[in-house]
Amino acid sequence: MGAAQLPSTEFEDTDVGGALIEGIAPVDNLVQLLGPDGKLRHDEKFSPYLARLTPEKLRSFYSDMATVRRFDQEATALQRQGELALWVPLTGQEAAQIGSGQATEPQDYIFPTYREHGVALTRGVDLSQLLKLFRGISNAGWNPKDTNFHLYSLVLAVQTLHAVGYAMGIQRDQATDAAMKPAAVVAYFGDGASSEGDVHESMVFAASYQAPVVFFCQNNHWAISVPFEVQSRIPLVNRASGYGFPGIRVDGNDVLAVHAVSQWALDHARSGHGPVLIEAFTYRLGAHTTADDPTKYRLAAEEEKWRAKDPLVRLEKYLRAENLADDAFFSSVKDDGDELAAYVRKTTLAMTVPDIRSSFANVYAQAHPLVAEELAWFENYAASFAETGTGSAAGNETGAP
Incomplete structure (x- = not known):
């Protein structure tokens, strides 16, 4: 095993970070194929991947990014109106998610955190x-069995351990079934989660067993209110060499580069060469969640600087310049997004609150005496509310949460 030797890449107006302590060399090989100006850049290793992209595929990148951004806006509005308890926005990170998600194959398995709405769309x-x-x-x-897209993980970084375990299982299944399609696992996590011990442990096991897993970190610069510079004294991608597997830093606002790098990493993992760490260098334009106020810890000027690198805007520039999309296409994408938003709103408002007793029924596959005892206690407790005329604590069938 060894760290990947990737070529230095010319890029424009993209912060790549650098060393914060003496003696550590800064990263200078960020992969970028499409700059903020909408013009292509050449990269010896990854530019050939562009030849595989049809005009339809390029347009699908844009439509998926625009669709999930519109969905994000609608979900945020629903939360502000009291229809959701919380929402986790993704605006600004669409290219990282759509580019990587579209690079996966049906047999690959995805372990998301709680912000991978774009990846969910691609699956x-x-x-x-x-x-x-x-x-x-x-x-x-x-x-998850329907799409190979796992449940969201609200416990920070735990999904990286699950992903490596699953990848090791794939590894063993393939060893005993020659007809099985080669598959890989993708573990998504953020820069904040990278500080968790679970990430370290998962990378140790992945490297030790050459597990077919791609660690995909969306470095959006902020772990809630903590900037990345406080979380790590060196660029995150440098950590991969410490575990003995390749690490690649990619412009996370460049959907073409993300797609190319993800394809390379997935091919690497599926072919038995072990794990890869991808650091998608991107930015969270909005709040960490709808319970957060980013104006308390960062400047508006920083946000505006990154808005100029908007992944949708740069791809639109390219599509128009190459005559690959016209006004009718962009208008159709907008209409489709609005239609999805209306569907999401209608569906959400129609969601009913289940009887809480179903939670007791779903603890174990078979009846359990302790759960039955707890259910009996709860039913007595709920009945006491009905007797006093204050209503049932069991929940209702129609109300919002």
Whole structure:
């Protein structure tokens, strides 16, 4: 095993960070194929991946990014109107998610955090079902077996351990079944989660067993109110060499570069060469969650600087310049997004609150005497409210959370 030797890449107006302590060399090989000006850059290793992209594929990158941004706006509005308990915005990170998500194959398995709405879209998840979790009526609204897109993880970084374990399972299945399609696992996490011990442990196991897993870190610069410079004294991608596997830093606002790098990493993992760390250098334009106020800890000038690197704007510039999309296309994408938003709103408002007794029924696959005892206590407790005329504590079938 060894760190990947990647070529230095010319890029424009992109902060790549650098060393904060003497003796550590700064990263200078950020992969960028499409600059903020909408013009292509050449990269010896990854530019050939562009030749594989059809005009339809390029347009699908834009439509997916625009669609999930519109969904994000609608979900934020629903939370502000009291229809969701919380929402986790993704605006600004669309290219990182759509580029990587579209690079996966159906047999690959995805372990998200709680912000990967764009990846969910690429995997065919009904976006309205994501909102069951944030409405507080379900632990999830989708079956992971249908799309190989796992449930959201609200416990920071725990999904990286799950991902490596799953990848090791794939590794063993493939060893005993020659007809099985080569598959890889993608573990998504943020720069804040990278400071958790679970990430370290998962990378140790992944490297030790050459597990087919791609660690995809969306470095959006802020772990809630803590800037990345406080979290790590060196660029995050440098950590990969310490574990003995390749690390690649990519412009996370460049969907073409993210897609190319993700394809390379997934091919590397599927072919038995072990894990890869991708650091997608991007920016969270909005709040960490709707419970957060970013104006308390960062300047508006910083946000405006990154708005100039908007992943949708740069791809639109390219599509128009190359005559790959016209006004009719962009208008159609907007209409489709509005239609999705209306569907999501209607579906969310129609979601009912389940009887809380179902939670007792779902603890174990078979009846358990202790759960039955707890249910009996709860039913007596709920009945006491009905007797005093204050209503039932068991929940209702129609109300919002």
